[in-house]
Amino acid sequence: MAVILVLLFLALIALGVPIAYCLGLISFVGIAALDSIPNMVVFYKMFNGLNSFTLLAVPLFILAANLMNSGSITDRLIDVCVAMIGHVRGGLAHANILISMIFAGISGSSQADTAGVGKILIPAMEKQGYDKEVAVGVTAASSTLGSIIPPSILMVVYSGIASVSTGALFICGIIPGILLGLAMMGVVAVDGKKRNFPKSKRVPFKDVMRKVLGSLPALLTPVILIGGIVSGLFTPTESAAFASLYALLIGLLFYHSIKLSVLPSILMDTMKQSSLSLFALATATSLGELLSYYQLNTIVQGYFQTMPGGKFTFVLVTVVFFLFVGTFMDAVPAMILFVPIILPSAITLGISPLMLGLIIVITLALGLTTPPYGLCLLIAASISGISVEKAFRGVLPYFLVAVVVLVVLVVFQNVFLAIPQALFPALF
Secondary structure (H helix, E strand, O other): HHHHHHHHHHHHHHHOOOHHHHHHHHHHHHOOOOOOOOOOOHHHHHHHOOOOOOHHHHHHHHHHHHHHOOOOHHHHHHHHHHHHHOOOOOOOHHOOOOOHHHHHHOOOOOOHHHHHHHHHHHHHHHHOOOOHHHHHHHHHHHHHHHHHOOHHHHHHHHHHHHHOOOHHHHHHHHHHHHHHOOOOOOHHHHHHHHHHHOOOOOOOHHHHHHHHHOOOHHOHHHHHHHHHHHHOOOOOHHHHHHHHHHHHHHEEEEOOOOOOOHHHHHHHHHHHHHHHHHHHHHHHHHHHHHHOOHHHHHHHHHHHHHHOOOHHHHHHHHHHHHHOOOOOOOOHHHHHHHHHHHHHHHHOOOOOHHHHHHHHHHHHHHHOOOOOOHHHHHHHHHOOOHHHHHHHHHHHHHHHHHHHHHHHHHOOHHHHHHHHHHHHHOOO
16 A cells, blocks of 8 residues: 555656645545544644644744835845945855845745845846846855744744754754855855856945944844844744734834735735645645554664664765655655654664754755755746756756755764854753
């Protein structure tokens, strides 16, 4: 029966059936074929999978991002970044990465980053003379930082699955996220010299400071969110609610860029975006019940216990596996399905659940830029109007350097864990 279910799953994927429906159909067919489990378990597990206070952060972070994009707050942040760094070679590309790092500290959503930043900077980069592939590649690749630099929706989901501290996982993601952003800027610097990327006129220091002061309420948002979580002032879910409220208030009262008349459309768009991830999460939860019946976690654990190489082999296989899964499956259902299977093996091998979560989050974030399913790649390519194949050529240099950073993280994982442990011992 297991072979039939795998073949059915591959057939549905090949036919282009949305992944959420694939997971739901497979779980229903598989459980219906078992006499020992009633069919109602599918619907019970779907409902129970969403009945979580932690997962409430998902629509709230998406709402915060939509409010920022609708309230022109993203535009102001882009103006600041361009003013600060636009005068260097490849300045707009550098600014693209920098704004993604800042936006990541507010929204927690890579797709929202791609849409919000991409609709402004991709046309601006093309107008200044950048190749379409470069403009799309920088935007799609840098937007993955939204899933790595806290707050992060993927980290919230992983924390709920693995029962680890969301705040601690957030802290673990800060340094790798910054390193990834700097590594991507390094690619821009090298490629910019080789291809003679354009640069803008230097903005006078006085004007830069004026833009910074004007955007200060938005720039302070990541500091407030992370500081509130680390200090214990509020939980990650409460921080998502605060981010939404804060974005609404500064858009309404400070920048006067959000009108009450547009709130219904913002809320509707948020519900549409949230439903995509949450429905996939619900169906993945029901499929997880089927996988537990076949005791895959026990099989996987036994497999890795007999495999030579220990921790390193396990982590390497995990990275390769999730890179593959990320090409055709959204990150949230991928974690729901496979984290419970591999987590016991990781703990048995002495791998920290926090480090495992960080590695999985980064790997699945990179999957957002790989065809055929990479949502960030698809969004950025649609903004520019180029094919997915050309878009991925633009992403490839940044993807490869991100893989190098991931390998460094795997090799020196104790060092990366030691830094947040030293800075925030109360969270570990």
